[in-house]
Amino acid sequence: MTTIYLIRHGQASFGAESYDKLSEKGELQAQRLGQYFKNILKESPYVVAGSMHRHQQTAQLALAECFPHSQVVTDSQWNEFNHQQVFAQYEPRFNEPHLLKSDVAQHVNPRAYLAKIFEGAIKRWTGGEYHHEYEESWPIFKARVETALQDLCDELAQTKPRYAVVFTSGGVISVAAGKILELNPNRTFALNWAITNTSMTTLRLVGNEPQLLSLNEHHFIKADDSELLTWI
Missing domain, CATH: 3.40.50.1240 (Phosphoglycerate mutase-like)
Incomplete structure (x- = not known):
């Protein structure tokens, strides 16, 4: 086995x-x-x-x-899926990875803040309405x-x-x-x-x-x- x-x-x-x-x-x-x-x-x-x-x-x-x-x-x-594109489609300024890193670093609870962004970005990607906007859709x-x-x-x-x-x-x-x-x-x-x-x-x-x-x-x-x- x-x-x-x-x-x-x-x-x-x-x-x-x-x-x-x-x-x-x-x-x-x-x-x-x-x-x-x-x-x-x-x-x-x-x-x-x-x-x-x-x-x-x-x-x-x-x-x-x-x-x-x-x-x-x-x-x-x-x-892996293109997480940078998934973030950027949720918030266009995150097309610049250093801006996301900067925002996270400045937050009182960086992990919780990033978790919130991640959750929102993933919901958009998997939700069904925007599949055509991604190089690789969720399905x-x-x-x-x-x-x-x-x-x-x-x-x-x-x-x-x-x-x-x-x-x-x-x-x-x-x-x-x-x-x-x-x-x-x-x-x-x-x-x-x-x-x-x-x-x-x-x-x-x-x-x-x-x-x-x-x-x-x-x-x-x-x-x-x-x-x-x-x-x-």
């Missing part, structure tokens, strides 16, 4: 010109993840990563700590992720590795979990907001159907160094 680990990338560069690069803290998180994998995985896993730079960086840094000779299959179906993104998950499950049902690890993003993991749990969009993205960097969401493959075993495991980061625990 195959166990699938869905991994959110390490902390990226929020508010920078290019978000798609790990911060120094994100690099350390990826290394801690790899050290944890070295303890819990008894053999080299089948590895998939989205094509985004933060996915590839997290995979490389983590695997260097445990299975340095593992081959990584790159699959863009596991890429298309959802279908892409669900296809990626089913394609992976079908392949693993044939090859039967003991472990599979997928390096991806919080929105993707939320949709995958939401599919299994039959959640609506609001509840799906409530999960998204809670998923920590380099956390593990664990699935068990039964036939070619995934079952959710755990969501957002991050104890290996929190116990080792709570200062490394991040959500954005």
Whole structure:
């Protein structure tokens, strides 16, 4: 029976010109993840990563700590939605990432303020009225992720590795979990907001159907160094 680990990338560069690069803290998180994998995985896993730079960086840094000779299959179906466009369509000034970062930093409760913006932006994206305004609408993104998950499950049902690890993003993991749990969009993205960097969401493959075993495991980061625990 195959166990699938869905991994959110390490902390990226929020508010920078290019978000798609790990911060120094994100690099350390990826290394801690790899050290944890070295303890819990008894053999080299089948590895998939989205094509985004933060996915590839997290995979490389983590695997260097445990299975340095593992081959990584790159699959863009596991890429995140364009969160910067989703923010910008909700509030046009956020088309400049540094302005969003500045607004968040100046707020008394930065995380609560960003959560409010995120909730509003996601409701607009998933609501149905504005699908035509996005490069990738919510229905298309959802279908892409669900296809990626089913394609992976079908392949693993044939090859039967003991472990599979997928390096991806919080929105993707939320949709995958939401599919299994039959959640609506609001509840799906409530999960998204809670998923920590380099956390593990664990699935068990039964036939070619995934079952959710755990969501957002991050104890290996929190116990080792709570200062490394991040959500954005």
